[in-house]
Amino acid sequence: MSIERTFAIIKPDAVGRNLQGDILARIHKAGFKVIAIKSMRMTKEEAAGFYAVHKARPFFGELTDFMSSGKIFAMVLEADGAISKWRETMGATDPKKAAAGTIRHDLGASIQMNCTHGSDAPETAALEISYFFSAMELI
Numbered sequence: 001m002s003i004e005r006t007f008a009i010i011k012p013d014a015v016g017r018n019l020q021g022d023i024l025a026r027i028h029k030a031g032f033k034v035i036a037i038k039s040m041r042m043t044k045e046e047a048a049g050f051y052a053v054h055k056a057r058p059f060f061g062e063l064t065d066f067m068s069s070g071k072i073f074a075m076v077l078e079a080d081g082a083i084s085k086w087r088e089t090m091g092a093t094d095p096k097k098a099a100a101g102t103i104r105h106d107l108g109a110s111i112q113m114n115c116t117h118g119s120d121a122p123e124t125a126a127l128e129i130s131y132f133f134s135a136m137e138l139i
Contacts, residue, residue, distance in 0.1 A: 001081035005035060006119045007128035008077050008086055012070030013113035020073055023115065026103055027077065030089045035076040036137045044068045050131055059112075066112055074132040083125055086118045 008027075010020050027034065042050070047064040054060050079085050091102025095114055098105035108114035119125035129138070 003078060003080055004082045004122065004125075005076055005078045005129065006082040006086045006125045007117075007132070008075045008119075009117035010073035010075070011113070011115055011117060012066065012072055013109065014107065014115035015071045015073065019107055019115060022107065023103060024073075026089065027075075030079075030085065032077040032079045032082065032086070032089075035078050036133050037073060037075045038132070038137075039071055039073050041071050042068045050128070063112070076129050076133060076138060083119055083122065087120070090114075090116045090118050 010023050014020060014023060024034075044064055047067040048055075048060075051060065051063055051067070054063060077086055089103060091098030091104035091108075093104070093114060094111045095104045095108030098108065100106075103116050104114045119128050
């Protein structure tokens with residue numbers, strides 16, 4: 001593998017339950033370098049733009065409502081094989097199906113309230129990173 005970057009979000013449900021410190025500790029323990037991080041609250045329009053790929057899906061409105069409901073932490077993580085490594089660290093989307101010890105298994109409450117988001121491919125990571133961070137923030 002090679003060093004790559006991925007995009008991650010600590011979602012509103014996790015921030016609302018004050019789990020960001022635990023999640024950041026897990027990120028560091030897993031060997032990621034945090035390249036950029038910001039705390040913010042997305043507007044419904046920003047959430048709709050970010051999740052535009054899901055626009056035709058029946059859960060789109062609920063998803064954008066949820067992601068704009070509270071503060072998030074947007075991050076760029078770097079590691080050897082960062083995309084797959086972050087997905088393994090998060091666990092399956094459904095916390096009930098996630099492996100023990102993963103973030104979603106240990107901290108997630110439901111498929112939607114599963115604490116974290118992560119890019120699924122290099123192209124997606126590049127697009128998602130650029131949605132939240134300028135090139136100057138990634139130096």
